[in-house]
Amino acid sequence: MDLVKGKIVFITGGTRGIGFAAAKKFIENGAHVAIAGHCQETVDAALAKLKELYPDEDVLGMCPNLTSRQEMLDAVGKVVAKWGRIDVMINNAGVTHATVFSKIQEGEFEHMFEVNVEGVYNGAWAAYQYMKANNAGVIINTASVTGLFGSTSGVGYPASKAAVVGFTHELGRELIRRNIRVVAVAPGVVNTDMTTANMDPTIKEQYLKHLPMKRMLEPEEIANVYMFLASDLASGITATTVSVDGAYRP
Numbered sequence: 001m002d003l004v005k006g007k008i009v010f011i012t013g014g015t016r017g018i019g020f021a022a023a024k025k026f027i028e029n030g031a032h033v034a035i036a037g038h039c040q041e042t043v044d045a046a047l048a049k050l051k052e053l054y055p056d057e058d059v060l061g062m063c064p065n066l067t068s069r070q071e072m073l074d075a076v077g078k079v080v081a082k083w084g085r086i087d088v089m090i091n092n093a094g095v096t097h098a099t100v101f102s103k104i105q106e107g108e109f110e111h112m113f114e115v116n117v118e119g120v121y122n123g124a125w126a127a128y129q130y131m132k133a134n135n136a137g138v139i140i141n142t143a144s145v146t147g148l149f150g151s152t153s154g155v156g157y158p159a160s161k162a163a164v165v166g167f168t169h170e171l172g173r174e175l176i177r178r179n180i181r182v183v184a185v186a187p188g189v190v191n192t193d194m195t196t197a198n199m200d201p202t203i204k205e206q207y208l209k210h211l212p213m214k215r216m217l218e219p220e221e222i223a224n225v226y227m228f229l230a231s232d233l234a235s236g237i238t239a240t241t242v243s244v245d246g247a248y249r250p
Contacts, residue, residue, distance in 0.1 A: 003231035005030030008083045010076060012036045012066060012123055013093030015046035017192035018142070021219035022090060022226050027054050029227060034060035034079045036093065066093055066119030072126040080130050088230040089127035091120040092142045094161075096194060098154040112156035117163045124171060128180065135179045138230050141168050143184040145245040152250060161186075165241050172239025181238035183229050188245030191216040212247040 009026050013019035014035025023033050027050070035050075037043040043061040050059045060082055064071040079086050094116045099108060124139050131137030147161025165184055172182035189211060208214060225244050228234055 002030040003227055003233065004088070007031045007087040007230065008034075008079060008085055009088040009090065009230065010034045010036070010079050010086055010127070011090040011092055012119070013142075014061075014090075015042045017194060018187065018190060018219045018222045019090070019092040020046060020049075022092065022223040023050060023059070024053065025220065025223040025227050026088075026230075027057050027059070031088075032083050033057075034062070034082075036066075036075060037061070037063050038093070039063050066122060067114050069122045069125060072122040073129060076123075076126040076130060085134060086127055086130050086137065088138045088140065089123055089131075090140045090142070090226060090230075091123040092140075093119055094142060096154075096157045099156070100153060101155045104155065109156045109159075112160040113163070116157070116160035117167070120164050121167065124167075124182070128175065131180050132178050137180040138234075139171070139175075139180065139182045140226055140229055141182070141184045143168070143186040143241055145186050145188045145243060145248060146250050148186055148241065148243065149249050158250075168241060169239050176238050181229075181234070183234075183237055183239075184241040185222065185225055185229070186241050186243045186245065187217065187222045188243075188248035189216045190222060191218055215246075217244065217246055 004026055009031045011019050011022055014023045015037035023035050026033050035046060040063050043063050047059055047061045062075050064075040076086055120141050127139055141164050143164045144161040146158035147165050151158045168182050168184035175182055222244050225242060
């Protein structure tokens with residue numbers, strides 16, 4: 001199944017979790033992939049894993065500052081310099097916290113927006129500068145089920161993800177005139193280190209009982225949706241958010 005064969009794909013937050021699963025999924029389905037991470041050490045480690053899994057693939061890795069428009073433009077430029085264009089931009093990188101409104105520290109709320117919203121904006125903007133010349137492209141932004149329904153713990157994360165949803169819906173309506181689709185994906189509870197790293201096993205067991213599916217989603221399940229949305233099968237899908245949440249409601 002080569003849904004994305006020959007497509008050029010750039011994934012931020014591609015060194016772990018959903019982003020890394022997406023990198024593997026796209027490579028396995030014939031795409032050329034570039035990944036971005038928050039530091040060179042994590043990028044190098046991810047590249048080494050991908051090289052071990054796919055020795056014949058030449059994956060590009062970098063660590064631009066997501067909050068810098070120029071660094072993101074330069075990063076996308078490296079992808080275009082290597083492969084001649086960019087077909088799919090996946091703005092997946094993000095940070096989370098669970099600090100409730102009454103206890104949030106100064107700067108914590110702003111940091112959520114710097115990474116989760118400004119980072120998505122800069123990635124989309126940089127990709128657009130190259131996609132518009134070809135009148136083609138797909139921009140996929142990672143939102144969250146909390147951006148649609150809120151959360152009982154932490155205000156910064158759901159607020160920032162709600163902003164990603166609004167940004168996606170507007171941008172999709174604007175860019176479709178250039179045949180560039182923009183879609184958000186809203187995952188539910190996903191089994192990544194960001195979700196489970198500090199979770200006590202006993203608490204985790206109780207937590208899973210309250211999920212409709214009685215389990216967390218796996219990163220590959222989200223990556224599958226990214227791949228579908230990036231493919232020509234999803235040619236009519238834009239300016240919307242696709243939930244992949246297993247019926248979970250925070």
